[in-house]
Amino acid sequence: MGQIEESRASCLNTLTYHRELLVSRLRSVQCILDNLLACGFVCEEDVEIVQRTITKPEQVRKILDLVQCKGEEACEYFIYIIYKVCDAYIDLQPWLKEIDYTPSRDVTVMTVVNTDPISRYCEKLRHEMIRDTCFIMSYGQQEESRLEDLYTDTLMELLNDCNESLGFLESLDQLLGDHAVFNPQGETIYVMGDAGVGKSILLQKLQNLWSKKELQTDAIFFFKFRCRMFSIIKDTEQISLRDLLFKYNCSPDQDPDHEVFDYILRFPEKVLFTFDGYDEIQTNDLMNVAEVVSPEAKAHPLQLLVSLLCGKLLQGSHKVLTARTGTEIQSRVIRKKVALRGFSPAHLKTYIHLHFKEQEHRELVSVQLDASPHLCGLCSTPLFCWIVFKSFRHLHTMHDSFHLPETCITLTDIFLLLSEVFLSRSASPAPSLLKKSSRCASDTFKAGLRPLAAFAKLALQVLERGSFICSQEEISACGLTEEDLTLGFLRPVSEYDASGGPATFEVLHITLQSFLAAFALVLDEQAAASSILKFFTECSRKREPSCLPFDFCICGSSESSEKHPFATNDHLQFTNLFLCGLLSKAHSGLMEHLVSPVLLKKKRALLKSYLSTSVKSHLHGLPHYNGEEGRKVHVLPNFLWMLRCIFETGSKDIAQMTAKGITAGLIKLGYCNVYSGDCTALNFVLQHRQKLLGLDMDNNNISDYGVMQLRPSFSKMTVVRLCVNQLSDSSMEVLTEELCKHKVVEVLGLYNNHITDVGAKLVAQIIETCPKLRVLKFGKNRITGVGGRFLASAIQKSTSIFDVGMWGNCVGDEGAEAFAEALRRHPSLTNLSLAANSITSKGGKCLAEALKENSVLRIFWLVQNELTDEAAPHFAQLVQANTGLCHLWLISNHFTVDGIKHLAAALAHNTALKEICVKGNKLSEEEEKQFVAEKRLRFH
Numbered sequence: 001m002g003q004i005e006e007s008r009a010s011c012l013n014t015l016t017y018h019r020e021l022l023v024s025r026l027r028s029v030q031c032i033l034d035n036l037l038a039c040g041f042v043c044e045e046d047v048e049i050v051q052r053t054i055t056k057p058e059q060v061r062k063i064l065d066l067v068q069c070k071g072e073e074a075c076e077y078f079i080y081i082i083y084k085v086c087d088a089y090i091d092l093q094p095w096l097k098e099i100d101y102t103p104s105r106d107v108t109v110m111t112v113v114n115t116d117p118i119s120r121y122c123e124k125l126r127h128e129m130i131r132d133t134c135f136i137m138s139y140g141q142q143e144e145s146r147l148e149d150l151y152t153d154t155l156m157e158l159l160n161d162c163n164e165s166l167g168f169l170e171s172l173d174q175l176l177g178d179h180a181v182f183n184p185q186g187e188t189i190y191v192m193g194d195a196g197v198g199k200s201i202l203l204q205k206l207q208n209l210w211s212k213k214e215l216q217t218d219a220i221f222f223f224k225f226r227c228r229m230f231s232i233i234k235d236t237e238q239i240s241l242r243d244l245l246f247k248y249n250c251s252p253d254q255d256p257d258h259e260v261f262d263y264i265l266r267f268p269e270k271v272l273f274t275f276d277g278y279d280e281i282q283t284n285d286l287m288n289v290a291e292v293v294s295p296e297a298k299a300h301p302l303q304l305l306v307s308l309l310c311g312k313l314l315q316g317s318h319k320v321l322t323a324r325t326g327t328e329i330q331s332r333v334i335r336k337k338v339a340l341r342g343f344s345p346a347h348l349k350t351y352i353h354l355h356f357k358e359q360e361h362r363e364l365v366s367v368q369l370d371a372s373p374h375l376c377g378l379c380s381t382p383l384f385c386w387i388v389f390k391s392f393r394h395l396h397t398m399h400d401s402f403h404l405p406e407t408c409i410t411l412t413d414i415f416l417l418l419s420e421v422f423l424s425r426s427a428s429p430a431p432s433l434l435k436k437s438s439r440c441a442s443d444t445f446k447a448g449l450r451p452l453a454a455f456a457k458l459a460l461q462v463l464e465r466g467s468f469i470c471s472q473e474e475i476s477a478c479g480l481t482e483e484d485l486t487l488g489f490l491r492p493v494s495e496y497d498a499s500g501g502p503a504t505f506e507v508l509h510i511t512l513q514s515f516l517a518a519f520a521l522v523l524d525e526q527a528a529a530s531s532i533l534k535f536f537t538e539c540s541r542k543r544e545p546s547c548l549p550f551d552f553c554i555c556g557s558s559e560s561s562e563k564h565p566f567a568t569n570d571h572l573q574f575t576n577l578f579l580c581g582l583l584s585k586a587h588s589g590l591m592e593h594l595v596s597p598v599l600l601k602k603k604r605a606l607l608k609s610y611l612s613t614s615v616k617s618h619l620h621g622l623p624h625y626n627g628e629e630g631r632k633v634h635v636l637p638n639f640l641w642m643l644r645c646i647f648e649t650g651s652k653d654i655a656q657m658t659a660k661g662i663t664a665g666l667i668k669l670g671y672c673n674v675y676s677g678d679c680t681a682l683n684f685v686l687q688h689r690q691k692l693l694g695l696d697m698d699n700n701n702i703s704d705y706g707v708m709q710l711r712p713s714f715s716k717m718t719v720v721r722l723c724v725n726q727l728s729d730s731s732m733e734v735l736t737e738e739l740c741k742h743k744v745v746e747v748l749g750l751y752n753n754h755i756t757d758v759g760a761k762l763v764a765q766i767i768e769t770c771p772k773l774r775v776l777k778f779g780k781n782r783i784t785g786v787g788g789r790f791l792a793s794a795i796q797k798s799t800s801i802f803d804v805g806m807w808g809n810c811v812g813d814e815g816a817e818a819f820a821e822a823l824r825r826h827p828s829l830t831n832l833s834l835a836a837n838s839i840t841s842k843g844g845k846c847l848a849e850a851l852k853e854n855s856v857l858r859i860f861w862l863v864q865n866e867l868t869d870e871a872a873p874h875f876a877q878l879v880q881a882n883t884g885l886c887h888l889w890l891i892s893n894h895f896t897v898d899g900i901k902h903l904a905a906a907l908a909h910n911t912a913l914k915e916i917c918v919k920g921n922k923l924s925e926e927e928e929k930q931f932v933a934e935k936r937l938r939f940h
């Protein structure tokens with residue numbers, strides 16, 4: 001009791017003693033008053049008196065006077081409020097620590113209600129965010145799926161500023177963390193990915209986790225924006241940062257003193273922003289928009305956006321920005337970069353499980369997918385996967401016999417399926433009545449032609465004026481009724497208009513808008529037939545972006561945004577692609593029901609002739625250069641779009657002509673954002689190739705499905721470069737079968753994939769069987785000593801191989817010993833890297849001993865291993881043996897000055913060695929200096 005008394009007495013004293021500090025730091029007066037009133041420590045009149053006082057410090061003084069005169073209990077309760085509502089009294093938390101405050105048992109039974117505007121606002125934000133994010137955007141308007149029921153992880157690859165892979169994110173929490181930050185000054189986390197890969201859904205998941213307090217972050221405010229909104233606002237409209245935050249998200253209630261905004265300005269690090277779809281901003285020169293530095297100033301929302309991204313406004317706030325791949329963004333603002341790569345095979349399995357509740361459906365779909373790697377490739381893009389699954393479910397429910405198309409389904413097929421689902425919904429009263437009826441797609445399209453044509457016309461109109469949004473008037477002008485809107489092609493949008501203006505709509509997905517626009521071009525019987533080519537012309541006018549990794553980062557130049565306002569023109573490319581699909585022979589059966597066959601034929605001929613001419617001129621104009629592997633050509637992303645279009649047309653003639661037109665011996669498609677679905681298109685062309693060809697597809701996203709699609713083309717491939725492509729052992733099975741059958745491969749690049757010892761055994765088979773194989777790049781996989789043994793033993797038997805890269809595996813001493821055996825008197829190997837392979841002195845000794853008998857090896861990399869001075873005498877003997885070795889790389893091992901002395905002494909007996917690099921070993925700067933005379937011993 002005595003102790004409690006003492007602590008109570010100390011609360012009163014504490015308030016007196018720290019009065020000045022409390023007066024200057026206590027801000028949220030209302031919450032204190034509300035609680036004091038609720039507990040009866042003050043009365044209504046007291047509250048009024050305090051509220052009548054004008055300045056905040058005066059109000060605090062009054063409250064302090066009141067509680068102090070009410071006694072110790074009131075004083076302790078006063079401190080307890082500050083302790084409990086820590087968000088609102090963040091400035092006083094250090095003070096509580098300083099006075100070592102712990103609430104007494106008596107006070108903890110008292111209730112404290114958080115009526116602070118900041119906390120209330122955070123609650124409101126979370127509440128609204130939960131409401132806005134718990135469902136995945138409804139495509140059919142009738143059905144909605146809960147995000148948590150359907151969200152499936154996707155591959156999230158971390159990239160550096162030159163777009164080189166830094167591995168994969170394991171969870172969404174890591175997105176906001178410091179891992180893989182390459183520019184600490186930048187404040188924006190940049191998430192990029194192709195159409196439909198799940199950028200918006202990823203943000204939605206992030207928002208949903210935050211709203212449920214399940215995201216690891218200190219952010220207590222979360223503002224979400226869709227970028228297309230920024231350019232929809234009139235040029236003349238000027239708004240303040242406060243309006244941007246509060247009008248376009250939610251606004252604080254009962255905050256007469258603007259405490260929420262003040263708090264945001266004071267603690268920007270508590271704020272998290274997401275900006276979705278930066279590519280959708282329609283402005284000519286986004287990079288040169290004038291920045292705003294004052295939070296009070298009014299400016300166009302785009303200026304506010306750019307200023308937020310650059311950290312001129314709310315510096316220190318967290319920002320996640322998404323955009324389509326290829327969108328140009330100033331690298332100085334980017335903190336870290338993540339590329340979304342869609343569903344992996346394991347993710348796809350999970351998604352099947354989540355999507356289909358019925359076991360029968362799950363099994364049917366799995367069987368059909370297993371039979372078609374091409375379909376799996378397409379389904380690695382979540383949007384396409386969703387459409388395929390949704391169509392399957394709908395059509396399977398309606399018609400007993402529905403199966404997914406078996407061979408070579410195209411993107412056009414996928415969007416036709418979606419349209420059929422939409423149209424059939426309106427036509428069919430209840431699925432059960434129709435069950436077992438046979439499906440007739442052309443009947444569904446014929447019956448739905450009026451609304452379909454109207455939606456298509458609308459989509460084209462909107463696309464032509466470079467927009468994604470349409471008004472109610474435009475909708476009516478196209479002849480669409482309220483009932484048509486329920487079909488599912490459009491959805492209402494509210495977030496663009498803060499003032500509650502008339503309703504606007506958007507097509508459910510931009511890619512669907514492109515599809516509908518293409519449909520309109522085909523259906524149009526009024527315009528000249530040649531108008532189908534308008535977007536081709538537009539795309540070819542645009543500056544061709546480069547595939548090179550570093551070019552992507554160089555931006556900010558005004559020339560990049562030429563005539564067309566969009567940052568990328570993917571949506572136009574997609575329109576062209578769908579046009580090719582709709583005009584293909586494969587779809588003529590359907591299209592002839594919808595448009596006059598004569599006109600259709602005319603349009604098809606026009607398209608074919610255009611494609612032929614442009615493929616020819618494209619291939620002709622590509623820059624060729626001579627490299628080690630012969631005459632090369634580095635193709636540009638436009639070439640990829642051409643391949644996609646050719647595949648959609650299904651025209652063997654054009655494919656043949658393209659295959660013939662490739663005059664170079666090697667095509668480089670590195671960093672071109674090729675995904676697994678594209679490999680079918682590539683194969684469609686390459687299968688017509690007679691001559692041998694090298695294919696460099698390093699740094700793409702083709703996965704095992706892509707390799708399966710390329711299977712027939714491997715017969716002609718001399719160079720197979722598939723580095724950084726997420727390949728697993730199953731790809732090695734395909735490669736081994738094909739390459740060993742045809743035996744023409746000379747270069748095999750498999751660096752940085754997910755290959756294990758199982759795959760290494762298969763690759764060993766390739767080395768043994770292919771007599772022309774010269775180069776093997778196999779670094780950064782998951783090879784241990786076991787796999788190392790297979791490879792070394794195969795290399796031992798090869799007489800052609802001269803360059804082997806094994807950097808960054810884990811072959812250890814077991815692998816080192818095997819490689820030592822292989823190297824002893826090996827006839828051809830001149831360059832070997834066993835860097836970063838956990839090799840200790842034991843393995844190092846074996847290697848050095850064996851190499852004494854090898855007179856062919858010129859470059860030997862043992863960087864980043866665990867060699868110590870114990871191995872030094874053996875390497876010294878190797879050096880002394882003067883075998884012909886020119887470069888010995890021993891960087892970042894554990895040699896000390898004693899070990900290096902051995903090497904230095906041995907160099908005196910060697911004439912062939914150009915250098916031994918020993919940087920990053922265990923020598924001080926002073927110790928390194930004693931070797932300055934030996935120029936070939938390099939520490940830098």
Ligand SMILES: Nc1ncnc2c1ncn2[C@@H]1O[C@H](COP(=O)(O)OP(=O)(O)OP(=O)(O)O)[C@@H](O)[C@H]1O
Pocket residue numbers: 136137150151152153154193194195196197198199200201202277323324382383384386509510511
């Ligand atoms: N992680 C995921 N889990 C489940 N479904 C997903 C996921 N990601 C995407 N989807 C499905 O794919 C559809 C399209 O995804 P989303 O709109 O996020 O693509 P996007 O990358 O933003 O495309 P765009 O660049 O064309 O706007 C979603 O509506 C959803 O049905």
